[in-house]
Each structure stands twice: as structure tokens, then as C-alpha cells.
Amino acid sequence: MNFKKYKKIYILCPAQLATGGPELLHQLGHKLIKMGLDAQMYYFPPNPTNSVHPNYLHYQVPFTHLVENQEASLVIFPEILLANLSDKNLNRTHKVIWWLSVDNYLFIAQKSKKSIFSKWNSRLRGRPVIPEMPGINELLAHPKYYHLAQSAYAMDFLLQKGFQNISYLSDYLSSVFLAESAKVNLAAKKDQVLYNPKKGFEFTQQLMAAAPDLNWIPLENMSPKQVADTLAESKVYIDFGQHPGKDRFPREAAVMGCCIITGKRGSAAFDADLPLPKGFKFEDTAQQIPEVIGKIRQCFADFEKQQALFAAYISRIKEEERQFDADIRNLFL
16 A cells, blocks of 8 residues: 555644654654655644644644645545545545554444434534534445554454454654653652553552552643653553553653553553563553452562563563654555
8 A cells, every 4th residue: 555646645634732642743744744745634523723732733734724635645534534534625635544542443333323322412612513424334435545553453454354454563762761761760760650640540540449559640730751750750650541542641651761551452452552571561450459459569578579570561662763763664655
């Protein structure tokens, strides 16, 4: 699969949203421009004066509110915005669906099927009504759609559903973040367990109740720098969330010198996406709680040895940008 025949590339992106998906969309735009291609962001919902989130201004990707609706235009859709596939202003363009997440698509599609999403969207601050999210069968009915998978989890999902025209395009951690990680002092790390209260919090609460003596710190209401600083000073990061795609947080925690303990949901079930050392992934069941707590205590007590087990994972993370560049060249040049 190669997109070199397309003269203009538009990357559809949620406006004013700062999460892993939008950052990756901006990273793609940044890389395409550096390689000499004509790429622009196309934000939804459109806002002429305030579309770009401040976190992504440094990528310096231009944006537009008007796509040239022609055969030579390629529009890249993240899976959460597939309702826009039917936009009549894009009906002559060629379309790529970039599956940054599987679970987020399924969740929104389910809501959309019940007409909840469309009604909610139309009432929220006067935003325009959008069509309902297309289901799997509707997407399969369009064999000319191209598909990109950000994770092995997404690739497996697409293949099992019978999709064709699939290529792999993942992501990477920024060089700025990796440079900061080189400054981490492992000897100064504290016996702290970090968690994201938006990811698997129900099970995390059970862990906290089973070990109230441990120092549990939520990663919330923090700037990106504060998150990085907290990762740098802590020994353990846990994540028992859904892992809807190849998540950034485990990788960021790993390069910051944390031991990573996760569940086995979503992309965490795929070693290609989350290649943790043996014994650091657990089922999120009550029976496993003593095992998880035991692993946390082991990481505290024998941190140097346990953290060293993540060397191969960290090396792989540091190669992701080089692989991302190679995959983009293969797809677009």
C-alpha cells in the first residue's frame, strides 16, 4: 500500500483535545511536512480562531477548514471520527482510517447505534449534527477504504473482521521526552506506586484497599512536566485499564525508570504492543490481588534488579521514532 500519488494530505483531528491520539496525529503531520509532503490538519468541530491545542503548537503543522474535494486528496480519519466519512464535502477524496484505538471505536459506535451520540453532539454548545458512526459491516462495504493499524491489537482486530488494504503505522515518544529520561537518577527513586485514575480505577481501588500502607499517587491534574517529574522520582507504575491502543503511558513510565505492572486487556495482551518482562502482567481479578501487591513490594525491595529487566523494552521504545520514519517513507514516498 502506497499513498505517493496523492498531492494533498489532510489529517482529521479532534479540535482542542490533548490526549495520545491527537498528539500522534500531529506527529504524523509534522513528519510528512519534514519529508516534503503537503500535509495539513483538518480539525473537527471547526473553530476558525482556536483549533490547535497549545500542547501541539510546537509541531508547527498548518491547518485548514476547507479540504480540496478531489481525487488527488487523501484524508486520514482517526477511528473516533468515522462519522465524518459520509461528509459530502469529502465525497471525492480518498480515505484512510487510522485505528489508533479499537475499544474507543466500539464504545462510540455502540452509543451511536442507539442514536445517543448524534443527539448529544447536536445539543452540545451548538455543534453541528453529524451522522451516526458507521458499523463494521458498513465499513467493510467500502473496499476502497485504506486502513492503518497503530497496534498489533488493532491489526488483529481488523484481520479478524475481514478488512483488507491494511498497513501498520504505530507511533513514538518525542525526542524531548527521551532526552529528559536520560537525566533520571535511579538511586533517588522513591517507594511510590503511580496510577492513572482514568484507567482501570475499579481494580486499582481494590489494590489500594489491600495495601493501604503503600504510597499510591494518582497521575491527575498535572502538567506534562509534572507527570514526567513524578515518573522520574517513582519506582512503580501500574495500569489495569482497557489499553484500547498501544498506550503511551507505560512507555513513558518505562523510559523514566519505573517498573511497569499491567493487566492483560486490549493491547496489553499483545507482547508486540507491550513487551513487559515475564511476571509483570496480571489478570485483574480478586484472586490476583495478592500477587500484584507482592510484585509491587518486590520492585520496592529489589528495585535495581527488577528495573534492569526492562532494558530490552526501553531499547525498543527508543527505536520507535526511527521505525515510524521508515514506515512513513514506505507508505507515502
